[in-house]
Amino acid sequence: MDSALIPEGVKRCPLKWFAVWIGILNVPLMVGVVGALLCWGLALNQTNMNNNYPFALWIAADLGVIALGAGAFFTGFLRYIVKIDELNNIVNFTVVIGVICYAAALGILAIDIGQPLRGWFIFWHANVHSMLTEVAFCISCYFMVLCIEYVPLILENRQIDKFRFPHAFSHRLHEMMPAIAAVGVFLSFFHQGSLGGVPGVLYGRPFAYREGFLVWPWTFFLFILSAIACGPCFTILITKITEKFARKQLVKRNVIDILARISGWLLAGYLVLKILDTVYWVSSTAANVGAPAGSFYANEPFGVWVLITEVGILGVIPAIILLTKRARENQPLLMLACLLNCTGIFMNRWIMTVQSLAVPVMPFDKFFSYHPNWVEWATTLMPLWAGAIVISLSYRYLPIFPQEKELNPL
């Protein structure tokens, strides 16, 4: 029924099966919508957040999806500025993933601020001394950039492309893409870094505080590096999952290999700097303010295992796999490395937000535990279902994989 809308030369499942798939995805999505409406209608007491944990699952997830979305700006940077032409075959898909990630970040923030009607206050009553204000500016602007990058993909739909103006507009947008990608790189660099800067400047919390360069704590640079190390891995992971569902190869192996190799080197570089930062923080920064490292890991579940898991299992292991040619060419191992890398970024963001707040800072402070409730889980997982719907629709109706026809001749 919708065959006229499907790109030429490719095969898609029947519309009824597609409708069933979208219907299934809508069920958990609606549960998340109920959770969001509860928060907006009855206030944030519907969650397990409290004065000890004003930054909780939502903010950790927010920072996580923004880091995963770094694949969009970084692949754009590699394609349009470094001129790695092979990445042309995956850059469209990274834009789709980026739009989903940043829409998710903004959506979660809209729930987290409790009163979305006052969301514009951050622009109008901007606190120009706050890194979070800079983050809000940058992610809003970068979301616009991603939408501008997504528009030509929509205009290339088989039916829309028949009209002369959308065709010409799409063509002109493509011509401007290197400049638009450069704006995206500028914005992403600053908000990825500033997200790391937020915990790094908390001098009242020795667990999070770091020294740094000029106004930027070391976490500023670590967050940028970790984001560009994991973004390409998330792109690979989602591409592979899409290939599993589509039951066909969509991107050539050499394209995936380039991204995996770059990600591996960046992850290795990040790990070296992260370990150096941790050693300096434990031996100097925290020690100088009378906060022994043992006190940071004295409260379970935030024990030393957290640090070992984050740096070792979710850092060193994927880095080794991504840097070893034979391991990288093994598809299940590559998937495992990407999964570990992406999980590691979420764990890092969780530690820098939730664990930072969990560690007591005063002698009379007690440790309070925190477990997200169903409202927080349902709303946090919403982007997963919404993202799957957007990817499904984009895959079905838009030419996002230029190599698909060549790899799967009809």
Next chain:
Amino acid sequence: MFPFAFEWANDPVHFVFMGSLYAVLVVLFIFMNYCGIRATLDWLCKKDEPHHH
């Protein structure tokens, strides 16, 4: 926040911070308008070009 808002202060932080935001917004506005105008001219002049990917 615009320079005529009561919270505005004529200090470097406000100029750099808000100036960067407006600079990015202006650049994006110019990009979109440039593409829109060029596309309109292409359409009116019946100029048909293939997509660059």
